[in-house]
Amino acid sequence: MNSKTFYVTTPIYYATSAPHIGSAYSTIIADMIARYKRFCGYDVYYLTGTDEHGQKVLEQAQVQGKNPQEFCDEQAAKFINLWKEMEISNDDFIRTTQKRHEDVVSAVVQKLVDNGDIYKGKYEGLYCVHDEAFCTEEDAVKRDGKKLCPDCNRELKWFSEENYFFKLSKYQDKLLKLYEEKPEFTEPSFRRNEMLQIIKGGLHDLSISRTSFDWGIPLPNDNEHVLYVWVDALLNYITALGYSTDKDELFKKYWPADLHLIGKEINRFHSIIWPAILMALDIPLPKKVFAHGWLTVNGEKISKSRGNAIDPRLLMDAYGKDAVVYYLLRDINFGRDGDFSEDNLIGRINSDLANDLGNLVHRTTAMIKQNFDGVIPQPEGECDAPDIQLKNVFENTLTDYLNNMDNYKFTQALDAIWTFIGFANKYIDLTQPWKLAKEEGKKERLATVLYNLSDALRNIALFLKPIMKDTSKEIFRRLGIKDQWEGTTYEQLKWELLEGGSTVIKEKPIYPRLDVAKVKKVIIMKDPEEEADKAAAKADAAEARADAAATKEEKIEGVQLIGFEDFTKIQLRVAEIVEAEPVPKSRKLMKLQLELGEEEKRQIVAGISQHYTAEELVGKKIIVVANLKPAKLMGVQSNGMLLAAKDGENFRLLTADGPINPGAKIS
RNA sequence: GGCGGUGUAGCUCAGUUGGCUAGAGCAUACGGUUCAUACCCGUAGAGUCGUCAGUUCGAAUCUGACCGCCGCCA
Numbered sequence: 072m073n074s075k076t077f078y079v080t081t082p083i084y085y086a087t088s089a090p091h092i093g094s095a096y097s098t099i100i101a102d103m104i105a106r107y108k109r110f111c112g113y114d115v116y117y118l119t120g121t122d123e124h125g126q127k128v129l130e131q132a133q134v135q136g137k138n139p140q141e142f143c144d145e146q147a148a149k150f151i152n153l154w155k156e157m158e159i160s161n162d163d164f165i166r167t168t169q170k171r172h173e174d175v176v177s178a179v180v181q182k183l184v185d186n187g188d189i190y191k192g193k194y195e196g197l198y199c200v201h202d203e204a205f206c207t208e209e210d211a212v213k214r215d216g217k218k219l220c221p222d223c224n225r226e227l228k229w230f231s232e233e234n235y236f237f238k239l240s241k242y243q244d245k246l247l248k249l250y251e252e253k254p255e256f257t258e259p260s261f262r263r264n265e266m267l268q269i270i271k272g273g274l275h276d277l278s279i280s281r282t283s284f285d286w287g288i289p290l291p292n293d294n295e296h297v298l299y300v301w302v303d304a305l306l307n308y309i310t311a312l313g314y315s316t317d318k319d320e321l322f323k324k325y326w327p328a329d330l331h332l333i334g335k336e337i338n339r340f341h342s343i344i345w346p347a348i349l350m351a352l353d354i355p356l357p358k359k360v361f362a363h364g365w366l367t368v369n370g371e372k373i374s375k376s377r378g379n380a381i382d383p384r385l386l387m388d389a390y391g392k393d394a395v396v397y398y399l400l401r402d403i404n405f406g407r408d409g410d411f412s413e414d415n416l417i418g419r420i421n422s423d424l425a426n427d428l429g430n431l432v433h434r435t436t437a438m439i440k441q442n443f444d445g446v447i448p449q450p451e452g453e454c455d456a457p458d459i460q461l462k463n464v465f466e467n468t469l470t471d472y473l474n475n476m477d478n479y480k481f482t483q484a485l486d487a488i489w490t491f492i493g494f495a496n497k498y499i500d501l502t503q504p505w506k507l508a509k510e511e512g513k514k515e516r517l518a519t520v521l522y523n524l525s526d527a528l529r530n531i532a533l534f535l536k537p538i539m540k541d542t543s544k545e546i547f548r549r550l551g552i553k554d555q556w557e558g559t560t561y562e563q564l565k566w567e568l569l570e571g572g573s574t575v576i577k578e579k580p581i582y583p584r585l586d587v588a589k590v591k592k593v594i595i596m597k598d599p600e601e602e603a604d605k606a607a608a609k610a611d612a613a614e615a616r617a618d619a620a621a622t623k624e625e626k627i628e629g630v631q632l633i634g635f636e637d638f639t640k641i642q643l644r645v646a647e648i649v650e651a652e653p654v655p656k657s658r659k660l661m662k663l664q665l666e667l668g669e670e671e672k673r674q675i676v677a678g679i680s681q682h683y684t685a686e687e688l689v690g691k692k693i694i695v696v697a698n699l700k701p702a703k704l705m706g707v708q709s710n711g712m713l714l715a716a717k718d719g720e721n722f723r724l725l726t727a728d729g730p731i732n733p734g735a736k737i738s
Numbered sequence: 739g740g741c742g743g744u745g746u747a748g749c750u751c752a753g754u755u756g757g758c759u760a761g762a763g764c765a766u767a768c769g770g771u772u773c774a775u776a777c778c779c780g781u782a783g784a785g786u787c788g789u790c791a792g793u794u795c796g797a798a799u800c801u802g803a804c805c806g807c808c809g810c811c812a
Binding site: 261262264265266268269272335338339402404408410415418419421422423425426427429430431432433434435436437438441442486489496497499500501503504505508579580582583584 | 740741742743749750751762763764765770771772773774775776777778779780808809810811812
């Protein structure tokens with residue numbers, strides 16, 4: 072029996088929507104943590120699942136003409152299958168419609184009723200059916216005599232019903248004490264502070280039942296009511312372990328949870344309500360709640376209507392699971408919000424995975440093949456300065472890696488690994504093995520160098536084992552030690568543990584470089600109209616701000632005087648417009664091709680679409696600032712700016728008074 | 739409206755308790771190398787450290803005001 076246990080959970084995902092990059096993010100990270108802890112010798116239990124009760128599930132099932140259970144079965148299967156395809160290593164998958172969950176929840180609720188922690192009261196207020204949430208009179212959006220939900224703009228209904236309440240207020244002081252004694256209970260610390268503020272502000276009892284729908288767990292003492300989402304969903308963390316059943320070995324073994332990994336939107340439930348419920352049940356509290364940030368996709372919030380709720384499967388298929396995982400952990404600072412950008416993903420693949428890591432594997436195996444018939448040599452002779460440096464960098468990396476991984480600083484852990492990879496590449500430059508191969512009597516030295524590189528690769532593979540399983544395994548295979556991979560632990564992270572004598576495999580590079588121009592993008596933004604409107608609105612706003620700023624400046628400073636030398640910095644020239652076309656998606660911008668004399672052509676972008684048509688512009692000789700720094704306006708390159716006069720709505724281009732050649736300078 | 743965070747090189751970000759010429763990666767330019775996936779190694783860049791004022795011998799780092807963005811709550 073292993074005494075060190077580790078219980079990690081993801082949120083249970085709501086059954087109304089299919090898995091997307093956001094749910095995959097939580098699951099991937101929890102998976103990596105689970106694998107890391109196993110790697111470090113822990114007996115790990117990793118739980119994920121689906122939350123299947125509630126009105127929205129019911130509605131959606133009806134829309135699809137299915138009974139709710141049938142609908143949930145299909146939705147749950149989507150998650151289960153995806154996690155399987157992604158080789159997520161969860162030990163269990165809990166569904167809140169399973170009997171094992173419902174039975175325990177009923178028992179737990181009964182217990183809370185018996186203890187007096189759940190009582191009957193009355194709840195009245197405005198209610199949003201879609202969001203399943205109450206809304207205060209103040210927050211409601213008033214329009215046409217109707218009151219609308221501030222979040223979703225649907226009409227609010229007056230709601231009055233007898234509800235059961237959980238005595239959350241009773242636990243306020245205990246929660247405060249928890250936060251004081253265990254500051255690490257909620258992370259990151261800024262999330263903890265947010266929670267602390269809520270607690271200090273005073274906790275209200277929580278309405279936990281509904282009578283408006285019946286797709287839920289009935290209250291054991293009153294079948295008219297079903298349990299509202301939170302108590303039901305949160306309890307999954309213990310029902311999955313068989314809490315309060317006669318098969319509670321798992322609960323005894325793994326509870327309290329070491330880590331509830333969640334998204335920031337459900338922090339309040341996990342950092343306040345969940346511990347309060349556990350206090351009421353006299354169950355030990357989890358050790359940590361970690362609320363990670365949200366992902367945007369190419370700078371946009373994830374939403375179905377925008378079409379960027381990417382199916383993680385597509386990404387995995389296009390780029391490989393390890394690459395996607397690497398990117399998520401390396402580029403998005405864990406805990407903070409981050410942006411998933413496909414361009415950045417490709418950048419990371421090329422620079423970090425192909426150039427740095429992949430190339431290191433490739434060049435090392437190639438040299439062993441050329442010089443030692445592919446057999447990894449034993450180190451011979453004395454250590455040289457670079458050898459000692461390499462070893463030192465390894466030792467530092469090991470310390471950093473373990474520290475950062477233990478503290479959930481994954482971005483930094485990867486950074487440490489890549490510092491080592493970087494130095495291994497430099498080590499090749501320092502030792503110049505290709506020269507050693509040509510010189511007489513240097514074979515021993517060459518053996519040592521290539522051995523060190525092989526051992527570096529072995530250690531790199533081990534660093535990556537919990538994070539990028541396939542890559543890790545593949546490096547072992549390339550080193551000819553494939554059968555040693557299974558069962559390796561952090562204890563094998565040591566210098567010179569490689570035995571040598573195995574035969575390397577030199578095949579195609581493990582990470583081919585991607586041609587940015589040729590890669591078919593997975594993320595395609597839909598709804599271009601909405602995008603265009605938004606972009607236009609943004610441009611307008613920016614312009615308005617600029618105008619306002621300019622006005623303000625004038626008012627404050629009056630007309631500013633400049634010296635002649637300042638004026639000479641500006642190169643003004645005559646230009647003939649040879650082509651004009653509006654910039655797509657923009658209300659104001661026009662793209663112009665100019666003739667600037669001496670066969671010089673130039674493209675500029677100007678905000679004149681509202682005043683001139685393209686046809687009117689062609690042929691006009693205008694005045695431009697020719698030495699303005701190039702800029703991009705709505706993605707279009709602009710290499711200058713035209714001059715125009717503006718007087719309220721009146722807007723006129725400056726032109727030359729009579730014939731003159733394009734390119735002529737103005738002074 | 740209250741509380742909190744944040745604004746540092748073209749981009750993404752590090753910068754402990756205030757202290758030598760402000761850092762890393764990517765991108766760019768140049769040089770080196772050729773074992774390797776035009777890769778790797780090295781060198782370089784006039785960054786007002788959001789703006790303004792203050793404390794100090796000295797501030798990106800502390801204080802105040804303001805501007806921008808974000809989060810939580812109401």
